[in-house]
Amino acid sequence: MNDAISPSRYQLAEIGALLAEPARAAMLLALIDGTMRPAGELARVAGVSAATGSAHLRRLLEGGLLAVHEQGRHRYYHLANDDVAALIEALALPRTPMALPDPSGGDRPLRMARTCYRHLAGRLGVGLCDVLLQRGFVLAASEGMRLHEEGAQALVDAGLDAARVQALLPLAGRGCLDWTERRLHLGGPLGVSLTDTLLDAGWLRRSPRGRALSPSVDGLRRLAALGVRWPEA
Known part of the structure; x- marks a missing residue:
């Protein structure tokens, strides 16, 4: 051995x-x-x-x-x-998306949007990460994933506070495997701070109980301006 x-x-x-x-x-x-x-x-x-x-x-x-x-x-x-947090979430959820209960059940809010150790996860989190990467708003660097200046401006244009967005620029993020979607959402300090910013701006709202999140009507409109759509069930 x-x-x-x-x-x-x-x-x-x-x-x-x-x-x-x-x-x-x-x-x-x-x-x-x-x-x-x-x-x-x-x-x-x-x-x-x-x-x-x-x-x-x-x-x-x-x-x-x-x-x-x-x-x-x-x-x-x-x-x-x-x-x-990623380890616990991975072990707590079924091993494949197909094994999850019917989307009309009580697990649907968690599948759609939730916090994963304070960063946005679920279908909405994966969708946001996809847009940020595909449009070059977030770039991979040796020290992690970084918000690009163009991405910062896009967030401000969509309605986020300029000072809060500028504070995101020095932060490093990382891809975090989403255990319901099997794709990446944005984790690390950048993911946490961006999620906090979206919550403070009222784009996202917390569930009274548990980790589920939901977008506000205004949040849906502003996310759509970035190219992020509220996912279908």
Whole structure:
């Protein structure tokens, strides 16, 4: 057996053991939207006592799936990075788009548009990424995907705040495989900040519960000006 690959084997087994516990899985799923939550809230989500919840959180921290933000006496837990979010989403969803329930079911809003660790995913996210790449608004660079000046101007012309768009230019993004569409949506810091900008501008609206997003009437019009269409079911 090649010793060089042994650590990866054991690391994979450890990740599998962490995800195999339903309470820990519930905690991770509660954080997939990019939020930070205290231990007590995560324990309630998982349906366990505070002491048991703390033990699970410690395991997730040690396993590298979670990180903690300390603010004074308070501790807030969040996913370690978007790689962890992508892993969880990939494992939580069926393995092929054909295996998903009927589009008229309750999963349809998530398939159409949702947050994936704070960046836009689903059919709308993939559609936006396609337009940005096809029109040369986002270009691949050695350090990741970058918003081009022409793309920044197009976003401003469509109605986004110029200062907010300028703040996107230094940020690097990356293609994130969308696990319902099997194509790329825009992830990384650029994807997160662009999604925040679309939400703050009112182009997108959050669902009262869960990760689903929906475009406003004004947002649909402005996205269409960029060449992005609200996808059909």
